[in-house]
Amino acid sequence: MSSAFSRCQLEADVDMRIQCLLDVSERSGLAFPFNYGVEMVGPGVVSKAPGPPSSQIDSEISHQPANATPSKQEDPPKPEDLPKQEETSKQEETPKQEETPKQEETPKQEETPKQEDTPKQEDTPKQEEAQKQEDSPKREEPTRPDDGPMKTYAPSDIRFIPDVETRFTEATKRLQRANAQSMAKIRYPGVAAHARDWSFPINVPNCDSEVKNILLAIPSAPGNFDGRNAVRKTYGSVSEMERLKSRVVFFVGLTANSDLQKKMEDEHKVYSDIVQIDAVDSYYNLTLKTLGMLAWVRDHCKTPSFLVKMDDDNMVNLDNYLAAAENLRRKYQYFIAGSYRAGGHPAQGGKWLDPVYPVVYGSTQYPVFLGGPSYVMTNNFLRNLIDVCSKLPFIHLEDVFVNGVCAEELPSVIKARIDNLKMQPERMPCNFKRIPGYVLAHDYASPNDVIRAWNLWHSCH
DSSP, X not given: OOHHHHGGXXXXXXXXXXXXXXXXXXXXXXXXXXXXXXXXXXXXXXXOOSSSOOOOOOSSOXXXXXXXXXXXXGOOOOGGGHHHHHHHHHHHHHHHHHOOOOOSSOTHHHHOHHXXXXXXXXXXXXXXXXXXXXXXXXXXXXXXXXXXXXXXXXXXXXXXXXXXXXXXXXXXXXXXXXXXXHHHHHTOOOTTTTSSOOOOSBOOOOOOTTOOSEEXXXXXXXXXXXXXXXXXXXXXXXXXXXHXXXXXXXXXXXXXXXXHHHHXXXXXXXXXXEEEEEEEOOGGGHHHHHHHHHHHHHHHOOSSSEEEEEOTTOEEOHHHHHHHHHHHHTTOSSEEEEEEEOSEEOBSSSTTBOSHHHHHHSOSSOOOEEEEEEEEEETTOHHHHHHXXXXXXXXXXXXXXXXXXXXXXXXXXXXXXXXXXXXXXOSOTTHHHHSTTOOEEOOOSSHXXXXXXXXXXTTOO
């Protein structure tokens, strides 16, 4: 933690401490210290966030192993203990941070060495070793949401407020404590922006009985004509979709550009594979776009066994993807599977900046989620998933929110790992044919690179 924030720990009052951190952040230009400073675990209660201080994160969300943070250290206080903590947590934690004898009413702490020895810190290595031994053989197996390492929410977590309106009201109040500059950077649409019905200005016919295996749902920017054409020429071609008894649909948002809208409508008349969702198309609306996509599949495409969400800068072996999904379906009736992300923390800067989750959900660790470039789910629980999402405060990171936070509320849905999903472009496209089970490579620089990789792959012997 920067020394600039250290004086804020002297503030005894909760609101004054938070205001001090905000003031220092705004004057110094430093990021608000979510991972170290304060963790809102209930009205008027502040505790030190678990884990070490986190530096500025400008890359993708960090993915610490699930066994990196012993869950016992992150257990929230019981509800009946909250009033006591409000009075005593300041007295107990201040001497530890500043090493100043300020405990006038707690002489017992000086006489009992147990508190000075900090048993939790002594036990940490043992817990980590034990956790590693327990987790290491399980890492190859999917983890149930209710068995995962991320159950660190406070008892007063707003997810446990039964009334939806009250839940969103409480979430809005907590957002007022967030760094205003950080909130402005992400152009946050509001905690209840997704609690709504959906319509589709551009639509396609419903899936028929011939679409049995995969609905390939690809979010696409309105102007990304080349990206959509690259998919149509490669793994999403008519011949490939017919061979796999599958279908590809591109999902776009609204645009204020009338010429662009007209071109997109003309494109749809030719290919009949575009669905437009009634939400403005932008990166920070990707969660809205994804929920609109799920709503369309729920209502218009019930025949395929699996829904695959796929970015348009990927290269994919759909045969291997389908085989992996079929294998999981033999074990689990409901699942979401992909690049398994456990122990992730909200980023403090860069593209994945997230000042919302720690404040609204009262935790500095995400639930287990499946990485956004692509994930697959069984097409038999979308209604429940959408319903749950509509009752939880909005997070703009769609993978964290949809298949992490929302799916966490559905204990019967398994979050599973699929191997051989590469988060970089494949420099040797023949590996798609040579490596058994190779599913996907991500982040190709241009649509032409996608086409080139496909052609090289299919010319390999």
